[in-house]
Amino acid sequence: MMAHHIPRLAAIVAAAALLFQVATGYPWPFCGNSTFKANGTYQAHLNFAAATLPKNASASPDLFATAVVGTVPEQLWAMGLCRGDINATDCFNCLTLAFPDLQNDCSYINNAVIYYDTCMLHYSINQLLPPEDDDSSSTYYINSNENVTSDAGQFNRLVAVLMNATADYAAHNSSRRFATGEADFDQEFPKVYSLAQCTPGMRPAQCRRCLADLMSQMLEGLTNNIGGSMLWVNCTCRYEITPFFNGPAMVRLASLIPSAPAPAPTPAPALALAVPPAAASEGRRKCCVAVIVLAVVLSTMAALNLVACVCLWRRRRPRAPAKQPYPMYSTEAEDMEMVDSMMIDVSTLRAATGDFDESNKLGEGGFGAVYKGVLPNGDEIAVKRLSQSSTQGVEELKNELALVAKLKHRNLVRLVGICLEQRERLLVYEFVPNRSLDLILFDTEKREQLDWEQRYSIINGIARGLQYLHEDSQLRVVHRDLKASNVLLDANMNPKISDFGLARIFGRDQTQAVTSRVVGT
Structure with missing residues (x-):
C-alpha cells in the first residue's frame, strides 16, 4: 500500500503539512509542523480529551464526538469518528488506542490526524474543520x-x-x-x-x-x-x-x-x-x-470531454508534485458509454409525465416544454422535451449534457438522465418545486411574498453558482444565458442555475472568446 499527500488549497490543514512514510496497512498518521511544550498546558488538554472523547463517541448513536478543551491560544479541538458498521465496544477500543499512537507518531505536534480501519482521530490547536466547511483542504x-x-x-x-x-x-x-x-x-x-x-x-x-x-x-x-x-x-x-x-x-x-456478447x-x-x-x-x-x-x-x-477541450479546461487547485499525471477517460468510446449509462427508456418518461399531459407542464421556453413527472420509485423529476422545431440541435444537446453532467454544486440544477428514442430528445432533471424565479419576480402578487432576506439569499446563491462555474469547478464555464427564467427555486427557495444549452467552456487562463453568432441573454 502507498499513501499519497495531495494539498489542494493555500490554507491547508496543519495536520497535512508533512507527508510521512509509514508501514504497509493501517494506521496512517499524518502530522503537522506546529509543536507544543512537553508537560505543558496543551499536553494536559490532550490527556483530558483522551480520557473523555472515546467514551463519548462510542456512546453516541452516530459513533462520533468532538471535544473542545481549554482556551485560546492553547485551546485543543479534537474529533473522533468510528466506522458506521462497528459496535460501541470496538469504537471505544479504537479511539482509546488512537490517542497514544498519534502522540507517539507525532510527538509534541499539536495538529495531527490518524486513520485506522475502523476509526479516525484528529486534533488541532483550534477548530480548523467546522461542520460547515465541506471544502477538503x-x-x-x-x-x-x-x-x-x-x-x-x-x-x-x-x-x-x-x-x-x-x-x-x-x-x-x-x-x-x-x-x-x-x-x-x-x-x-x-x-x-x-x-x-x-x-x-x-x-x-x-x-x-x-x-x-x-x-x-x-x-x-x-x-x-x-x-x-x-x-x-x-x-x-x-x-x-x-x-x-x-x-x-x-x-x-x-x-x-x-449478458450477451453482442456489441450492444x-x-x-x-x-x-x-x-x-x-x-x-x-x-x-x-x-x-x-x-x-x-x-x-x-x-x-x-473527466469526459465531448467538446475536444481536454487540455484546456483542466483547472485544478495546486497539489503535490505532479510528476505522474493520472490517465483520464477521453476517448469517444468512453463518451458514448457515459451517454448510454444515463439513458432512460421513453416509455418510462411517458408514464412518469402522463404522456406529457398539459396538466403536468411546468413551463415552456425557446427549446421546448418542461413537464413534471414521477418515476416508479417515487422520485420527482422535470423532463425537458425539446421540440422538433427547437433551435437547439444535437450539438447543443450534447453540450448541455456534457456540461451539466460534469458539474456538481448545490446552486446548479442536477441532470438525472437523457432519452433519445422515438424521435424524442428528452433531458431529465431533478424536480425543483418552486419553479423558476421569473414566475415570482414578474407576478405582482407573488413578488410581494419575497422579503429582502429571501432576495439576498437568492442573489447570494446565484453568485455562488457562478463562482463555481467560473473559478472552482473542473471546467471553467460561461453560462451565456443567465436570466430569471433559468434560475429555479427548490423547496427552501434556494436558487439553482439551469439550462446550459448555450454554455461555453473556457481554457484555464482564458478571459474572453469570439462567437460566430449572437447567442444568449
Whole structure:
C-alpha cells in the first residue's frame, strides 16, 4: 500500500503539512509542523480529551464526538469518528488506542490526524474543520500496488458507479452519513465492495459534495487499481475487491457487463437500496431509472470531454508534485458509454409525465416544454422535451449534457438522465418545486411574498453558482444565458442555475472568446 499527500488549497490543514512514510496497512498518521511544550498546558488538554472523547463517541448513536478543551491560544479541538458498521465496544477500543499512537507518531505536534480501519482521530490547536466547511483542504489516498489485468475500463466504470451510489446513500439515506456497497463484476473479480462516510454533523448536500470531491480525485488517481481509499477529516471513501465491512451492503448493483456478447450499449446497473428481494428484482428491471442519478458525478470523475477541450479546461487547485499525471477517460468510446449509462427508456418518461399531459407542464421556453413527472420509485423529476422545431440541435444537446453532467454544486440544477428514442430528445432533471424565479419576480402578487432576506439569499446563491462555474469547478464555464427564467427555486427557495444549452467552456487562463453568432441573454 502507498499513501499519497495531495494539498489542494493555500490554507491547508496543519495536520497535512508533512507527508510521512509509514508501514504497509493501517494506521496512517499524518502530522503537522506546529509543536507544543512537553508537560505543558496543551499536553494536559490532550490527556483530558483522551480520557473523555472515546467514551463519548462510542456512546453516541452516530459513533462520533468532538471535544473542545481549554482556551485560546492553547485551546485543543479534537474529533473522533468510528466506522458506521462497528459496535460501541470496538469504537471505544479504537479511539482509546488512537490517542497514544498519534502522540507517539507525532510527538509534541499539536495538529495531527490518524486513520485506522475502523476509526479516525484528529486534533488541532483550534477548530480548523467546522461542520460547515465541506471544502477538503487536504486529502490523502491509499492504494494497492495491484492493478486489474483484464477489462480495466469496465472495472473502472463499475467502481465509479458503485462509489457514487454509495455516496448518494451515505449523504441522503443515512443519519450516520455512512453507507456500504457491493457490485457484481463477473470477470477477473466476482465482487467489488465500497464504503462512504462523512462526519454526522454535515448536511446531506455538504456530505455529497465532500464525497464527490474526494471521488473525483480517487477514481483519477487509482485508475485500474483493485482497491484504495481516499481520506479526509470530514469524509472518506474506499473500495476493495474483498469484503472489508460488517453486515450486508446497503447498496447493491448488478453487473454493468451485458449478458450477451453482442456489441450492444452497456446497460445501466439496477440500484437496490436495502429493499426486499421482490422489490429489488423489480428495480433491476428498471435498471436505467435509478442509476442515472449516479452518472452525474461519474462523468465528473471520468473527466469526459465531448467538446475536444481536454487540455484546456483542466483547472485544478495546486497539489503535490505532479510528476505522474493520472490517465483520464477521453476517448469517444468512453463518451458514448457515459451517454448510454444515463439513458432512460421513453416509455418510462411517458408514464412518469402522463404522456406529457398539459396538466403536468411546468413551463415552456425557446427549446421546448418542461413537464413534471414521477418515476416508479417515487422520485420527482422535470423532463425537458425539446421540440422538433427547437433551435437547439444535437450539438447543443450534447453540450448541455456534457456540461451539466460534469458539474456538481448545490446552486446548479442536477441532470438525472437523457432519452433519445422515438424521435424524442428528452433531458431529465431533478424536480425543483418552486419553479423558476421569473414566475415570482414578474407576478405582482407573488413578488410581494419575497422579503429582502429571501432576495439576498437568492442573489447570494446565484453568485455562488457562478463562482463555481467560473473559478472552482473542473471546467471553467460561461453560462451565456443567465436570466430569471433559468434560475429555479427548490423547496427552501434556494436558487439553482439551469439550462446550459448555450454554455461555453473556457481554457484555464482564458478571459474572453469570439462567437460566430449572437447567442444568449
